[in-house]
Amino acid sequence: MGRRIMIVGNGAVAEGAGAIIDAADFVVRFNLSRNTARSGRRTDAVAVCNTGRPATEMLDGPEWRDSAPVRAACEIWSVRDPEKFASLRPQLAVSHPELDDFCDDRTEDFARFAAENGKRHRVIPALVHAAADAALAPHAPGAYVVPSSGLVTLFQVLTEPEFAGAEVVMAGFSHEGWDGHPFAAERRLVASLAAAGRIRLMDASSPSLFPPSLSPSQGA
Incomplete structure (x- = not known):
């Protein structure tokens, strides 16, 4: 078994899931990471909305900067490519x-915060955004913004080649x-x-990892 990468959203996780999440090799959380009391403490990267109101709320107030996940993280990921979002404005x-x-772009502010606190800063490129759009197309997304x-x-x-071969769990x-x-x-x-075996899903009602053939229909 190779590395395990946990991508942890801010929704419900089962009691006992925190130990499984903390045992992973790399844990990504999001924005204010409000469920860390239940979903463990390990945080290697915090992925942030680096434009608009969410970015302003995080950067201009103490809650995000002083939160335990942000203090623990060695990386900050800006999810929104600045050029991509500039092109969306018109x-x-x-x-x-x-x-x-x-x-409204705050990428440089996140980069500055990361540098000042000894963290790596990454900007997820527009090509990744485009790949997500393309993958959504067969699933009847209808009209949406992003x-x-x-x-x-x-x-x-x-x-990302850096994570090639890793088990990815949501x-x-x-x-x-x-x-x-x-x-x-x-x-x-x-x-x-999940059905294709590219990711695994953690059940929200029990701290179990669904193998591809038993993935729950609701996703993660």
Whole structure:
């Protein structure tokens, strides 16, 4: 068995899952990582929404900067490629005028924070975002703004040579939330990746890892 990479969303995890997550070789969490009390403490990377209001809330307040996951992490991953999101701004001004700050970029601020705190900073490239879009297409995503940070991060792990050969496990994902993300399609896509043996899923009701043939229909 090679390395195990855990991608831990901010949704529900089963009691006892924390020990399995902490035993992984590399753990990625997201933004404010609000479920760490139940989902273990190990954090190697924190993936962040580096544009718009989420970025501002994290960078301009003490909660994110001083949180245990951010202090523990050796890497900060900016999920949104700045050039990709700059290119989205004109079309969103027409289709979603209420998202006037959605593409406001804070990538350099996250990079500065990482450098000042001895952490590596990565920007997930636009090609990974495009791969997630392409993978969603067969799953009837309908109209959406962008894939979720969880899905883009999953595709980063699946396509990054550094993680080649690793077992990839998703936990803490309900595939629910903002309607600008195609969550129903993401659920179907994640289930199909599990069925194909590319990832494994941790059940939200028990700390078990589903093998591909027994993956739950709800995804992660």
